[in-house]
Amino acid sequence: MLSTFTLALLFFFAVLIAATAFFTFSWYQKEARRPPVSVRKTNYAEEFANDLTPLVKPKRFDQELAPLPHRYEQNAIALLARSPYSLYAYWEVSAHMEDICKSDCDQQAWSDSPYVLRFYNITATSNLEEAPYEDFYISNHDDHWYFNNLQPAHKYCFAIGRLLPHRFVPLLVSNEATTPADSPSTIIDPDWPPLFELTYEYNSINRKDMGESPITGWGITSPNGAWSISKREVEKNP
Amino acid sequence: MVAFVLHAHLPFVRHPEREDYLEERWLFEAITECYLPLLKVFEGWQRDGVSARFTMTMSPTLMSMLADPLLQERYSKHLSNLTLLGELEVERTKDDRTFAPLAHMYRHRFYEAQEKFDKHYQRDLIGAFRRLMEKGTLEIIPCPATHGYLPLMRLQKEAQVAQLAVAVDTYEHYFHREATGIWLSECAYHPGLEDHLAEFGISYFLTDAHGILYATPQPRYGLYAPLRTPSGVAAFGRDIESSRQVWSREEGYPGDGDYREYYRDIGYDLDFEYVRPFIHPEGLRLHTGFKYHRITERDSNHKEPYVPAWAEAKAALHAGSFLFNRTKQIEYLNGVMTDREPIIICPYDAELFGHWWYEGPLFLDQIGRQASQVGPTLELVTPSDYLKKHPLIQPSIPCESSWGAEGYHEVWLEDSNHWLYRHLHRAAERMIRLSQEKPNSEGLQRRALNQMARELLLAQSSDWAFIMKTNTTVQYAVNRSVYHLNNCSLLYQMVTGKSPLREEIVRELEEVNPVFPRLDYRLYSGYTNK
Numbered sequence: 230m231l232s233t234f235t236l237a238l239l240f241f242f243a244v245l246i247a248a249t250a251f252f253t254f255s256w257y258q259k260e261a262r263r264p265p266v267s268v269r270k271t272n273y274a275e276e277f278a279n280d281l282t283p284l285v286k287p288k289r290f291d292q293e294l295a296p297l298p299h300r301y302e303q304n305a306i307a308l309l310a311r312s313p314y315s316l317y318a319y320w321e322v323s324a325h326m327e328d329i330c331k332s333d334c335d336q337q338a339w340s341d342s343p344y345v346l347r348f349y350n351i352t353a354t355s356n357l358e359e360a361p362y363e364d365f366y367i368s369n370h371d372d373h374w375y376f377n378n379l380q381p382a383h384k385y386c387f388a389i390g391r392l393l394p395h396r397f398v399p400l401l402v403s404n405e406a407t408t409p410a411d412s413p414s415t416i417i418d419p420d421w422p423p424l425f426e427l428t429y430e431y432n433s434i435n436r437k438d439m440g441e442s443p444i445t446g447w448g449i450t451s452p453n454g455a456w457s458i459s460k461r462e463v464e465k466n467p
Numbered sequence: 468m469v470a471f472v473l474h475a476h477l478p479f480v481r482h483p484e485r486e487d488y489l490e491e492r493w494l495f496e497a498i499t500e501c502y503l504p505l506l507k508v509f510e511g512w513q514r515d516g517v518s519a520r521f522t523m524t525m526s527p528t529l530m531s532m533l534a535d536p537l538l539q540e541r542y543s544k545h546l547s548n549l550t551l552l553g554e555l556e557v558e559r560t561k562d563d564r565t566f567a568p569l570a571h572m573y574r575h576r577f578y579e580a581q582e583k584f585d586k587h588y589q590r591d592l593i594g595a596f597r598r599l600m601e602k603g604t605l606e607i608i609p610c611p612a613t614h615g616y617l618p619l620m621r622l623q624k625e626a627q628v629a630q631l632a633v634a635v636d637t638y639e640h641y642f643h644r645e646a647t648g649i650w651l652s653e654c655a656y657h658p659g660l661e662d663h664l665a666e667f668g669i670s671y672f673l674t675d676a677h678g679i680l681y682a683t684p685q686p687r688y689g690l691y692a693p694l695r696t697p698s699g700v701a702a703f704g705r706d707i708e709s710s711r712q713v714w715s716r717e718e719g720y721p722g723d724g725d726y727r728e729y730y731r732d733i734g735y736d737l738d739f740e741y742v743r744p745f746i747h748p749e750g751l752r753l754h755t756g757f758k759y760h761r762i763t764e765r766d767s768n769h770k771e772p773y774v775p776a777w778a779e780a781k782a783a784l785h786a787g788s789f790l791f792n793r794t795k796q797i798e799y800l801n802g803v804m805t806d807r808e809p810i811i812i813c814p815y816d817a818e819l820f821g822h823w824w825y826e827g828p829l830f831l832d833q834i835g836r837q838a839s840q841v842g843p844t845l846e847l848v849t850p851s852d853y854l855k856k857h858p859l860i861q862p863s864i865p866c867e868s869s870w871g872a873e874g875y876h877e878v879w880l881e882d883s884n885h886w887l888y889r890h891l892h893r894a895a896e897r898m899i900r901l902s903q904e905k906p907n908s909e910g911l912q913r914r915a916l917n918q919m920a921r922e923l924l925l926a927q928s929s930d931w932a933f934i935m936k937t938n939t940t941v942q943y944a945v946n947r948s949v950y951h952l953n954n955c956s957l958l959y960q961m962v963t964g965k966s967p968l969r970e971e972i973v974r975e976l977e978e979v980n981p982v983f984p985r986l987d988y989r990l991y992s993g994y995t996n997k
Contacts (some may be wrong), residue, residue, distance in 0.1 A: 287484040290979070291946035295953055297890050307622055307892060310657075310867065312875040319889045373885060404622060409657075409867035409875055414683040421861040426803045427689030 306389065308403040313381030313411035318346070319373040320389050322400045330391070330398055342391040342398075344369060348376055351405060352383045364392070381411040468810040468848045469793050470703070471834070472673060474650055475502070475817035476526035476614055478930040478947075479982050483537055487748050490943055494532050495545045498592065499580050499756065501821040502533075504828035506583075506595050509604045512835050519835035519847035522606045523596070523817065524650035527637035528613050528928070530593055531982045534641065539590045546584065549577040549756060552745045556733070556757060559741075565772045569759050572775060577756075593641045600642065606849040609638035610650040612983065615927040616879050618657040618867065619888060625902075626895040626927070628663050629990045633924065633983055635667045640985065647851045648672060652929050654705070654814075655869035655876065665698035671850045672702055673814055674865050677874055679704030681866035691800050691809035693853070694863040702865045703850050708796060709813040712789055720785040721824035724762050725777045728770050729823055731760040758825075782826040786833030794845050810853045814870075883941075884932040887948055894923050894955040901962060902991035912962060915973050916988035919958040921980055926951035954980075 306320040331339050346365040354360050365374065379385065384407045390399040413428065477497060482488045505523075512519060532538050553574030560566040588595050599605040611617060612633035620626045631649070638646045648671040649664060656674050664672060671693065679690055679702065686694055693701040713719055734746055734755040746753050760770035761778065793811060800809035820827025838847050854860075871878035880888065898920060908916055926948055934944035954976055960966040961973075 286487075289485065289488075290482060290950055291943075294946055294949055297949055297952060301893060303893075305889060305893065307888070309619060309622075309880060309888070310875070311877050311880050312873060315877070317880050317885060317888075319885070321889070372889075407867075410681040410683075413681055414685045416684040418684040418687075418861065418863070421684070421687040421863075423685045423687050424689070424803055427687075427691065428685075 304401055306401040306403045308385065308387060308406040310406050310408055311375075313408045314377060314379050316376045316379060316385060316406055316408065317373065318376065318387055318403065320401060320403075321372065322389060326400055330400055334393060334398065338393050339391060342393045343367075344371070344389065345392040345397065346374055346387050346389055347397055347399070348387045349385060350380075350383060351386055352380075355384075355405070357386075357388075357402075364397075366392075379408050381408050383408050468808060468846050468853055469709075469797075469838075470522060470810060470812050470848055470850055470853065471831070472522040472524065472650070472812065472814035472850075473505070473817040473820070474524045474610070474814060475529055476524070476610060476652075477529050477532065477818075478928045479528040479531060479613065479925055479980075481532060481535060481538060481980075481982075483979060486541065489747060489751070489753065490940065491538070491541065492545070492753070494538060495542050496754075496756070496822060497818055498533075498542060498584070499546070499549075499577070500825070501818050501828075502592055503580050503583055504821045505817065505831070506588075506592070506599070508828050508832040508835070509599050510595075511832065513599065513602055513604050515836075517835050517839050519838055520604060520606065520849050520852065521831075521835075521847065522608065522648075522849045524608050524610050525593075525596065525638075526610045526614055527634050528982065530637055530641050533592050535981075543581070543585055543590070546577060546581040548745060550574065550581060552755060552757065553577050555741075566759050569773060569775075570757070573757050597642050600644075606647065606851055607638075607642060608648040608650055609634040609646050611652050612637065613924045613928040614652040614930060615924070616652055616655055616876075616929040616932065617660055618655050618869070618876055619880060620891075620895070620927070621657060621659075622892060623895045623899060624663070625899045625991045625993070626923075627660070628666070628993075629920065630924065630927070631663055631667055632990045633986060635669075636985060637983060650814075653869045653871055653879070653933075654678070655871075655879075655929075656702075656865055657867040658864050661696035661698045661700040661702070664700045669700060670854060671700060673705065673812065673850075674702055675705050675868050675870040675874060676707050676710075678702065678865040678868040681868075682863040683866070684863050686863055687861055688804055688807060688809070691804060691811065692807055692857070693810070693850070693860050694865060695860045696864060697862070701850070701854055701860060703810070703812045704865075705814050705870065706811045709789070709793065709811060712792065713813075713815060713819075720789075720830065721819070721827070722762065722765050723781055723785070724764060725774070725781045726762050727758055727773050727778060727825040728760045728762045729758065729825070731758055731770050733757040733759070778826045779829055782829035783833045783837075786830050786837055789830075789834065790837055790841055790845060794841060797844055808853075808857065810848070810850075812850070878936050879929055879932040881936060883938070884935040887932060887935075890948075890952050891923075891927055894926065894952055894959075897955070897959050898923050898988070899991045901959070902988055905962070906989055906992060908962075908988075911968055911970055911973060913988070914977065915958050915962050915968060917986055918973055918976050918980075919955055919962065920986055920988040920991065921982055922951045922954040922958065922976070924986075925980060925982065926955065951980075 300321055302323050304321065304323050304326055307318065309317045311317050344367050346367055347362050348365060349357055349360040349362045351357070351360045367374065376385070376387070384405055386403050386405045388399040388402045390397050417423065477493055480488070480490045480493060482491065509521070553570070556570040557567070557574050560570040584590060596605065596607060600607050611630035613630070615630040617627050617630065620630070634649065635646055645668055647669070649669045651660070651672050654673055654675050656672070656678055676690055679686055679694060682694055686692070690704040690706055693703045695701055711718060713721070732754045734742055734753050742752070742755065743750065745755050759773055761773040763769060763771045796811060797809060820831055835847065838845050868874055869876055901916060905912070905916065931944040931948045935941055957972065961968045
């Protein structure tokens with residue numbers, strides 16, 4: 230009896246050892262077939278929940294937006310009509326242009342001379358020698374100007390230059406610009422004489438009453454822009 | 468004769484890289500609140516045999532956005548979000564006898580919008596408008612490509628011409644016909660502009676009232692007949708009386724106490740956690756479109772609940788009042804203008820109707836329906852109809868003007884926005900010069916030049932200067948201007964060989980700003996594809 234029990238026990242252990250050996254061998258074989266584990270950098274965005282480490286959003290179009298240049302180092306000058314009473318001017322005088330003009334003048338007088346905008350009324354004549362003008366003294370840093378209190382339907386131009394003791398040296402001369410009319414024309418076409426009943430006073434007062442500009446002008450519940458991004462929202466998210 | 472002109476325009480706002488730009492909602496809100504309701508009105512007229520004809524302007528930037536698959540997809544998603552909010556609102560207000568019907572109204576409205584947009588129109592709203600034009604209810608005209616402010620481009624005629632050429636080309640592409648008239652951006656006109664309009668076969672444009680009243684020689688019929696400019700293009704003027712009735716601060720219909728209040732919205736009024744999924748992802752509260760109050764008193768913060776039936780009745784009443792006044796106006800004019808039929812021009816921003824003035828489409832609907840009952844005295848026509856009937860018109864040159872505050876250019880050229888113009892002019896000069904110097908560019912260089920033209924056009928949009936002046940989304944407007952001008956400079960540097968011409972940069976810009984894919988940069992040296 231005892232020897233039978235011992236034999237059975239031995240047999241059991243033998244099966245156990247054989248099974249262990251078989252599975253161990255199989256595991257080794259399987260592991261040997263696996264490709265080597267690659268060493269890679271841990272990506273924390275994958276490791277953690279989004280609310281702890283939000284995914285990086287794509288950049289907005291205006292992120293890292295470069296500012297526009299202050300100067301292009303090229304000559305530029307323009308005169309634009311704003312209203313019957315106002316024109317807007319901008320300019321840029323290149324260093325090269327300054328050097329050219331300076332070379333004909335006394336160097337000390339040049340460096341002491343102020344910058345001036347010479348504003349011509351060329352309604353009656355386009356000859357700048359004859360046209361009436363007004364001078365506006367400006368600083369070296371000015372690059373634009375509003376000419377105000379002008380006459381409607383008048384033609385103007387301006388020059389930027391240096392005012393030397395006895396003469397004005399223009400650096401750049403602008404285009405011509407005409408202020409719009411602010412009243413009915415005095416010219417009548419005899420074939421189309423105006424009907425008296427249809428001519429009436431029309432001025433900025435009744436403009437405001439008819440609603441000024443698209444969207445902004447109508448004062449219903451004070452919309453400030455064409456769309457629902459209202460001022461309230463802008464103030465909260467400047 | 469009365470001519471209604473509805474000007475539909477939005478600047479090109481498309482940001483494929485992210486979905487959280489508030490500015491894309493401008494388009495989504497305009498579609499839901501204006502364009503779909505207007506389509507419903509016009510289609511209703513057609514169904515019911517209403518003979519009224521309206522003029523609509525559609526800007527090329529708006530056409531491009533309406534046809535853009537990415538924006539269409541985002542709009543559909545936006546609507547799904549609103550229908551979900553509608554469900555929540557119906558549940559939240561179920562025991563509230565005042566607000567529950569309003570929640571139901573909005574839920575129905577947004578489901579209807581989604582069904583119309585996705586299924587009925589198959590997302591093709593331009594096609595829907597085109598069919599209305601083909602059937603005669605609408606006359607649609609374009610405006611300059613990116614709503615560029617033409618008088619402030621006058622130092623570079625080529626830049627003006629390019630704005631017009633792209634406008635006409637985009638219009639023909641989507642509407643399969645030539646443009647009869649044009650809406651000048653902000654009604655901004657200066658003498659000489661009509662020569663370019665004539666080059667493109669355009670037969671009329673519109674100015675503000677003083678554009679006609681201060682014309683030289685003086686107009687015989689005041690505002691009530693067009694003028695023939697030296698190039699043969701006709702100019703119509705905005706009527707003062709009818710403008711006042713709609714726009715006026717004191718008398719304007721949209722300020723009536725029964726109409727819906729725009730500024731009370733659950734996006735601002737309700738608990739933050741409740742509305743959070745429906746506002747900006749960063750927690751910025753905004754208008755959701757669920758608005759439950761009426762104006763009540765214009766200058767008071769006290770607002771009563773909105774009653775749609777009252778508002779609807781008031782819209783019908785106001786339409787009747789408007790038509791009564793026009794009838795009286797025409798009777799008077801007929802007595803004075805014995806040798807010619809008068810025309811009254813009533814131009815408005817299309818986005819007024821439905822967005823700011825929620826009941827605006829109802830008002831317009833009633834205008835069309837009631838006008839057909841008034842009789843022949845009051846015929847709703849288009850400017851083209853008038854020109855066909857009255858081809859002989861007075862020769863005269865309109866006065867330089869715009870429909871902005873004070874009537875000239877101060878809105879778009881003042882302290883907040885003047886800095887823009889030197890850069891715009893510089894960029895246009897470069898574009899013109901390159902177009903002249905490199906007329907035969909091919910391959911990558913051609914693509915870079917075409918994209919440079921697109922970036923210039925986008926920078927020229929009058930909206931940016933307008934937003935800077937009105938102090939709304941100023942930073943966005945400034946950045947958009949700078950961004951497109953920088954892109955112009957970058958492409959200029961590459962095309963002129965000052966930096967390497969890199970395909971990936973050109974491709975990226977083409978993908979991000981794909982407006983006007985048919986554009987040819989040679990427009991800037993007088994080339995036309997006609």
